[in-house]
Amino acid sequence: MFYVDIIKRALRNLLSAKARTILTALAIAVGTFALTLTLGASNGAQNYAQNIVKTNFDPSELLVAKDTGLFKRQDASRPQLYDPSYGSITTFGGETRQVKMLDTSDIQKLAKIKGVSSAQPGINVSLQYLTKDNTNKYIGTLAPYNPYQNPTLLAGKIPPQLQENTLILPEGFLGSLGFIDAQSAINQTIKLSVLSQATSSMVPGASKSQVTDFKIIAVYKTPNTAISAATSLNLYASLGSVENLNNFIYKGTGNYQKYLEAVVKVTDGTNTTKLNDVENLIKAQGYGVQSVIDTEKTITQIIGVLEGIVTVFGIIAIIASVFGVVNTMYISVLQRTREIGLMKALGMHRKDISRLFRIEAGLIGLLGGIIGSLLAIVGGTGLNPVISSKLGLGDSKLLIFKFSQVGLLIIALIIIGIIAGLLPARKAAHLDPIEALRTE
Amino acid sequence: MIEVKNLTKIYGKKENKFTALSDVSLNIKSKSTVSIIGKSGSGKSTLMHIMSGLDEPTSGSVVIGGKNIFEMSERKIDSFRANEMSFVFQSFFIEANATCLQNVLLPLEIARVSLTKRKQLAIDALEAVELEDKASVKASTLSGGQKQRLAVARAIVNKPSILFADEPTGNLDSVTGDKIMDLIFSLNKKLGCTVILVTHDNDLAKQTDMRIRLKDGKIESIEESKK
Numbered sequence: 288m289f290y291v292d293i294i295k296r297a298l299r300n301l302l303s304a305k306a307r308t309i310l311t312a313l314a315i316a317v318g319t320f321a322l323t324l325t326l327g328a329s330n331g332a333q334n335y336a337q338n339i340v341k342t343n344f345d346p347s348e349l350l351v352a353k354d355t356g357l358f359k360r361q362d363a364s365r366p367q368l369y370d371p372s373y374g375s376i377t378t379f380g381g382e383t384r385q386v387k388m389l390d391t392s393d394i395q396k397l398a399k400i401k402g403v404s405s406a407q408p409g410i411n412v413s414l415q416y417l418t419k420d421n422t423n424k425y426i427g428t429l430a431p432y433n434p435y436q437n438p439t440l441l442a443g444k445i446p447p448q449l450q451e452n453t454l455i456l457p458e459g460f461l462g463s464l465g466f467i468d469a470q471s472a473i474n475q476t477i478k479l480s481v482l483s484q485a486t487s488s489m490v491p492g493a494s495k496s497q498v499t500d501f502k503i504i505a506v507y508k509t510p511n512t513a514i515s516a517a518t519s520l521n522l523y524a525s526l527g528s529v530e531n532l533n534n535f536i537y538k539g540t541g542n543y544q545k546y547l548e549a550v551v552k553v554t555d556g557t558n559t560t561k562l563n564d565v566e567n568l569i570k571a572q573g574y575g576v577q578s579v580i581d582t583e584k585t586i587t588q589i590i591g592v593l594e595g596i597v598t599v600f601g602i603i604a605i606i607a608s609v610f611g612v613v614n615t616m617y618i619s620v621l622q623r624t625r626e627i628g629l630m631k632a633l634g635m636h637r638k639d640i641s642r643l644f645r646i647e648a649g650l651i652g653l654l655g656g657i658i659g660s661l662l663a664i665v666g667g668t669g670l671n672p673v674i675s676s677k678l679g680l681g682d683s684k685l686l687i688f689k690f691s692q693v694g695l696l697i698i699a700l701i702i703i704g705i706i707a708g709l710l711p712a713r714k715a716a717h718l719d720p721i722e723a724l725r726t727e
Numbered sequence: 728m729i730e731v732k733n734l735t736k737i738y739g740k741k742e743n744k745f746t747a748l749s750d751v752s753l754n755i756k757s758k759s760t761v762s763i764i765g766k767s768g769s770g771k772s773t774l775m776h777i778m779s780g781l782d783e784p785t786s787g788s789v790v791i792g793g794k795n796i797f798e799m800s801e802r803k804i805d806s807f808r809a810n811e812m813s814f815v816f817q818s819f820f821i822e823a824n825a826t827c828l829q830n831v832l833l834p835l836e837i838a839r840v841s842l843t844k845r846k847q848l849a850i851d852a853l854e855a856v857e858l859e860d861k862a863s864v865k866a867s868t869l870s871g872g873q874k875q876r877l878a879v880a881r882a883i884v885n886k887p888s889i890l891f892a893d894e895p896t897g898n899l900d901s902v903t904g905d906k907i908m909d910l911i912f913s914l915n916k917k918l919g920c921t922v923i924l925v926t927h928d929n930d931l932a933k934q935t936d937m938r939i940r941l942k943d944g945k946i947e948s949i950e951e952s953k954k
Contacts, residue, residue, distance in 0.1 A: 288836050288837055288839065289836070289839060289842075291842075292836040296836075299824070299825065299829070303824035625818075625820060626820075626822060628820075629814075629816075629820045629833075630833070630837065631781075631805075632779070632781055632808070632814050633808065633809060633813070633814070633833060633834050633837050634805045634806060634807070634808035634809025634810070634812075634834075634837050634838065635805065635809070635837045636802055636805050637801070639837075720781050721776050721781055721782055724816065724820070
């Protein structure tokens with residue numbers, strides 16, 4: 288029998304038992320639905336993670352730390368020996384750690400490494416408060432502006448080189464600082480206060496603070512890809528301005544001009560090979576390094592675990608439905624015993640009979656795959672705007688469906704169907720035609 | 728020519744042993760009509776199944792056109808059946824959910840007849856049994872007589888050299904049964920195929936060229952009509 292005839296016959300057989308075919312296919316569709324949604328969510332999450340990384344980190348930059356353990360999880364279950372060579376005792380989420388700090392000589396050393404275009408201390412200043420005349424005082428963070436961030440501006444302009452004591456304000460502070468809108472904030476001055484750690488630690492209660500006036504030159508829109516809600520309220524200024532405040536905070540302490548990490552920009556760093564070369568050179572000098580790719584990996588690793596869990600459930604659903612296909616095909620063989628007998632009497636080869644039942648099982652897999660993936664795509668696409676708005680993802684979509692993936696999933700289901708049909712097909716192929724023709 | 732030589736068929740083993748056919752030998756001329764008659768359990772169907780290659784004998788041979796069909800591979804016997812033999816059964820064995828045309832196309836699909844020739848051959852076969860107007864009708868809607876005519880159309884569509892008919896009138900009333908047999912005999916003359924008929928009906932058997940009477944798996948008598 289030609290393949291085309293076997294396929295036509297298989298289709299006709301499935302159509303003649305519509306209810307049974309659809310019910311069996313629906314069992315497969317449940318697993319397919321879950322897997323298609325998982326794939327869509329995975330694509331969406333990967334895309335979102337990439338957006339976060341893209342809008343928050345410069346891919347040609349490397350984060351460098353003196354403490355190689357900074358970018359790794361450390362075993363905090365055992366007591367750690369005190370090492371006086373470490374510059375600082377720091378608390379990370381309730382865990383006390385000694386951290387080796389970078390100093391200016393390290394920064395200079397990093398800047399001289401082949402392939403490095405610049406090395407800067409990575410600093411964020413925790414402000415004592417920020418305020419405008421006659422408004423409340425608010426806590427905040429001042430970070431150095433990186434042109435790579437390219438924020439969406441609501442008002443103002445960002446010059447190629449930021450002047451000292453000018454800043455870019457997040458829209459979240461507009462109302463709190465008494466501005467009617469973004470435009471009205473431009474060229475206005477706000478006060479940033481920082482508290483010296485030296486005085487406060489030596490004479491409690493006698494802390495020394497410094498208030499500096501900063502001119503607002505631009506207001507940026509809160510990005511929906513901020514790493515956290517808190518970073519969406521960061522104020523940005525030139526590195527020099529941030530460094531000045533940072534120096535004031537730590538002058539007179541052991542952490543003066545010492546930095547947890549440095550930001551190293553690599554020449555042509557978007558080229559992965561060049562970035563890796565510099566990464567290796569820095570590592571060879573005993574520093575810890577983390578690239579944007581590493582950051583992305585960390586984010587996607589978490590997503591991967593969640594995906595894995597949902598995928599396992601989807602696969603379990605498909606495995607369960609495979610038994611449904613086996614059962615359906617066995618029933619089909621029993622019901623069509625006389626038909627099988629007739630086909631054998633008319634000279635149909637065993638292999639063709641086996642093929643017929645395997646193709647029928649494969650077609651059930653195909654139908655289940657199409658129903659499940661279509662439901663997931665239609666439902667997911669319809670719900671995408673609602674989910675994205677609820678999760679505050681902005682323009683990003685939580686579910687992104689790729690036809691290549693769905694196609695591969697459906698092909699896999701056809702193969703699974705064919706495998707599920709193997710035993711019933713074997714039974715059909717080995718039926719004794721005389722016994723089959725005698726069956727009532 | 729079909730030459731059946733010393734056919735023996737034994738089912739089961741030891742105390743459960745049952746001899747369905749015992750040393751049966753006979754020759755059937757091409758294009759003749761032959762009836763195999765006998766009581767239930769006499770071995771009629773077993774003989775037909777073995778002659779058609781659906782079953783294997785315990786010993787003996789069936790030579791058709793000079794070839795012992797039991798020396799062929801399973802695949803070759805299948806192909807031989809698909810191209811040279813056909814069947815009409817008491818229970819019709821019609822695919823109820825398929826159309827009449829689809830039913831008649833089945834042997835052509837199995838014999839891998841080219842797609843272009845198939846439809847015309849099937850329509851010719853339906854015309855031969857006067858069912859051409861039912862080509863696109865579902866087989867389940869046909870009467871008993873029409874179903875058996877459809878089965879005959881399916882049997883002749885691939886122009887077989889041997890047509891096996893196992894109690895073809897058993898499920899039909901006498902008038903319809905007579906019409907079916909007239910049809911089968913006329914097709915024998917028209918197409919020149921050998922018709923081997925398994926029946927209980929002595930009157931029907933009398934219409935065939937050769938009558939093989941079986942009793943307890945052995946040939947009791949062979950009668951041939953004088954032409």
